Amino acid sequence: MQERVTTALLGALNGARQKGQLKTAAWPTLSLDAPKRPEWGDLASTVAMSLASSEHKAPHDIAQIIVENIPQREQLFDRVEIVRPGFLNLTVKPALWQEVLREIELQGARYGRTAVGAGRRVLVEYVSANPTGPLHVGHGRGAAVGQAVVRLLDAIGYEAVSEYYINDAGRQMKLLGASVYARYQELSGQTIAFPEDGYHGSYITSLAQQLKEELDRVADELTPADLETRCRSLAYQKLLGLIRDDLRSFGIEIQSWFSETSLLESKAIELALEELKTRDLLFQEDGAWWFRASTYGDEKDRVVKKQDGEYTYLASDIAYHHDKLRRGYDLLVDVFGADHHGYIPRMEAVMQAYGHPKDRLHVVLVQLVKLLRDGVEVKMSKRTGEFITMREVLDEVGADAANFYFLMRDSNTHLEFDLELAKQRSADNPVYYVQYAHARICSLWRVASARGIARPAAEGTDLTVLMDPDELGLIKKLSSYPEVVQASALAFEPHRVTYYLQQLAALLHTFYNKHRVLPPELDQENKESASTEVLTSKRTAARLVLMGAVQQVLRNGLNVLGISAPEHM
């Protein structure tokens, strides 16, 4: 609908320009808002005011010109009003709103999908937690956001792929091996010094216990160093498996797993750096090799190969992103924890170093999660290994609630997550509020079918009876869904959909309490009805169509967020 009206306004502007009534060469982007107050119409535009300066005319006069030039004005609008400074308030014909319901039914699960990203490929990298321990709550938020971004981009036509970058090389892995090895020795009655920066979490000890039998079998044949290496690879496999399981329980299937080690083995790092060298973006100083990141706006140059000949983490990451670029993606999205924000200029420099615009990469920052239990903060410490795992949260509140909570706020702001609140199956919990709206409609179908009322198709049902403000309000909300998805995807902000769904659910609940869809039971008919509304079979049919459309959009919206739409609650 917005699209249709925008087209009409554009037509008006162009028409006016042809007649010489307006001069501006490039129109500003036409934004149509649903005004706050019903008397301001269905949609409002501020074009006239934004054109005032370039046209050197009073906004009101410009609005007048636009109105006169709207093609097919009579067919589209019931009312077109110009208000004070120059607002253009449009009231769309109800018949056009009613059309929206047919469109939703026709498109079904596809309703809300658009083609703005058609033909473009995007790779979304998220979580990418080191396989040195279980996923914690912070990773959970990253996972929820990453998944939602993938689904949103898919919904606007991108070919979107998810990827997990496994840091399976380097120091952290060595520390993991050493930590497990130390615990293993402890279990075998020996005592050795625990590695300085080792992993202290209790999961390391239980990991050592799990692996003990297997290690005992080979302990005599292997040197301590080899045994430690064995610890590392076994622990790594175990932990990566756990991570996969956790993600799966969260409803997330990563399509591609990319190993850092594979970069070393394929010499990809050397090749990527070699390419930088030929572009004169690499230099040697103090016995180390540096990447000229400052050429592209980073605050300083960065070491990629240390004095001791080892590559830094950045070197792998350069090679990794080089690889992603070579795979031909039009857009790369990295979902980072906010503590890595300093890393962004570096990676943007990498994009440019390989001859791509820096916006080929988009980084989505996910701020920390402040976990609360009954309003009291649960402290987490990575160093001591005390943290709340994603598994615990999932077990406690369930995947849907966790997902919804993670996606309720702008990912770039701190999130408070109260476990008790998320667990409550009550009004306090917004997840159930939205799901309940869906389940309520499903219940309508069950009752209708029990009473022998068939579910009508939108086509062939007279929808003109849907004239009540509550009915039209619902339809207007439904009609804005595709726009919400599109804006949400382009901004990489899933929380917009979460908000939309809460608003839609609120309208549905209000409607449900105020109006009836199905006729009351026969023996109730003689009673003085609370509502004076006459519920004809025609009206029932139209409202069933409306309910079906609401259900469809709720389901589509929940689906794009990775949340289930239950039929019973």
Add this chain to the structure above:
RNA sequence: GCGCCCGUAGCUCAGUCGGAUAGAGCAUCAGCCUUCUAAGCUGAGGGUCGUUGGUUCGAUUCCAACCGGGCGCACCA
């Protein structure tokens, strides 16, 4: 010190490519189930949109400075 993010109702947060009387949930108070799921609905109270300036027809939104909070500034990952 430098950089990034945040500061909106008692609490948690939406809104902000500049628009008309700033929104929601929670919490508080008062109501609504013999009829389609009360995990719901209706109503009330609650605000100098951190502060001060600037830009303009118009600023919560843009700019500057300041105050407060978080994070980052490794030849760690």
